[in-house]
Amino acid sequence: MAHHVLEMPTDEAAVRRLAAGDTVTLERTLYGIRDATLIAMFDRDRRTRFDLTGHAVLHTAPNVRKVPASAGHPAGYAPVCIGTTTSMRMERFTRPLMAREGVRIIIGKGGLGEATLAALRDLGGAYLAVIGGAAALETTWIEAIEDVDLDDLHPESLWRFRIKGFGPLLVGMDSSGNSLYERVGEAVAARRAAVLAKLGASG
Amino acid sequence: MQLDMTEIETITRDLYIRALKLLPEDIKSGFSRLQQGETDRTGRAILDTMVENVVVAERTKNLLCQDTGIPIYNVWIGRDVAFDGVALKEAIRRGCERATREHPLRSSVVHPITRQNEQTSCGAGVPIIHVDFTETPETVEIEMIPKGSGSENGSFLRMLVPADGVAAVKRFVIDRVIEAGGKVCPPTIVGVGIGGTSDLCMHLAKIAATRPLGSVSADPEGAALEAELSAAVNELGIGPQGLGGRSTAFAVHVEIAVTHITMNPVAVNIQCHSARRARAVLTPGGIRFGF
Secondary structure (H helix, E strand, O other): OOEEEEEOOOOHHHHHOOOOOOEEEEEEEEEEEOHHHHHHHHHOOOOOOOOOOOOEEEEOOOEEEEOOOOOOOOOOEEEEEOOOOEOHHHHHHHHHHHHHHOOOEEEEEOOOOHHHHHHHHHHOOEEEEOOOOOHHHHHOOEEEEEEEEOHHHOOOOEEEEEEEEEEEEEEEEOOOOOEHHHHHHHHHHHHHHHHHHHOOOOO | OEOOHHHHHHHHHHHHHHHHHOOOHHHHHHHHHHHHHOOOHHHHHHHHHHHHHHHHHHHHOOOOOOOOOEEEEEEEEEEOOEOOHHHHHHHHHHHHHHHHHHOOOOOOOOOOOOOOOOOOOOEOOEOEEEEEEEEEEOOEEEEEEEEOHHHHOOEEEEEEOHHHHHHHHHHHHHHHHHHHHHHHOOOEEEEEEEOOOHHHHHHHHHHHHOOOOOOOOOOHHHHHHHHHHHHHHOOOOOOHHHOOOOOOEEEEEEEEOOOOOOOEEEEEEEEOOOOOOEEEEEEOOEEEEEO
16 A cells, blocks of 8 residues: 655656555546547547646536636636545546547546456556545645636636645555455445345345 | 514625534534544544634635535515515525625535526526514524535435335435545535425425434434434444544434325435534524524
8 A cells, every 4th residue: 555646747657656545645636527528529520739748637517717817827817715526527538648649647526337347457547536525625735726728618628737745535446457446436336235135125 | 563674685695604613512512422423544534624624714714615515595584573575585595695695605506507607696596595484473584505516416205105114214325425425525404305295395305404403303204213323324424524423414404394195205305414504593682603
């Protein structure tokens, strides 16, 4: 159970060293992405001007305040509350994000499925769990909104955040085919029959 | 007592913001109980971080969770209250829009087909407004619930038949909690509706999911099921965020209505650990804010 600090962007070798159960803190840069962004990018073939190679993307759509652009708020947005959304809705986008855009790390909550686990293994990536609903805390890890693209999808734009000490995050899924979610899921499935029997509801 | 719609607009604006920032006391106590009973190391660490987040939100006066949800306003109007119902609904809608613009808040609602976001937290059918009436004289209560989508996506309905019995109801609840797993941001409140029509059944589940912890089903059969299912779901091992542990749910709440002789419907609606709600009570003496 090692702790890793990653200065973003990172590379395949560093990501392949992350093992399920390890913890990670990210530094420097993080991108925010979610349903509408991914649908636009991969179902409608819209391209971003950002180079996501080696980067981490967070499943999020932030609360922001529009402000005059300045050194502190170069994109004209101040962060209000930035948290994490449920990942599973975006399962089918992991592989294209990695293959086409070069993304190495997906950050979200609740875990992703088999298609993601295969993509992480084939292309060299990791899924990091942030604690959902702990957005006030998560916001303190974000220094600024540096830039934004595809903002017609607001708030589901593609956001670039400057981060400081973003974590600790838990490696939920790694590039060796390990998933903490799969492990818990198997344990839960094994307990189901006993729980139902106790309720007089076997079947 | 005459309702002042300018006041209602301000109150419903403030309620949205209060709900997003202040976790109700019963949920805080629920966290303490779960922390004491959690044996899984990861589960404990996650619960500790969730509690830390509540403290950070209070200190920084920030939102607990980034999901501003779908805004729901429940209004109970007592006897001897004079009001224009249409104006009341308009005032609530304006309050909701003002919270979104003035704080500002993320508008989390879109048209389901075009996916257009009007950036107002409002649109056709939203905010959801329920109006009901009570015996209490000269009193109006307004409850605001920003219902988060991670847990709202954990909504399920099954039109069981009488021959399936209560066993199938229990099995449905357990299997849906397993299916929802970590996606609904556990520890949760699992709301269960039993009986009614399909729409009433689902509405009962929402009432159950958003009821304060410690409250008990008014129906004795419902109360017995609550105790039994609350213990059962925490034996599954899903745990906080679906990463393992005992703390899968704060509680299972059950609401019951009578149903048709041919029917046995059950619905599940889940509330996440950021189980937010805010309340204002208006009387001739003034306004009292709470949960």
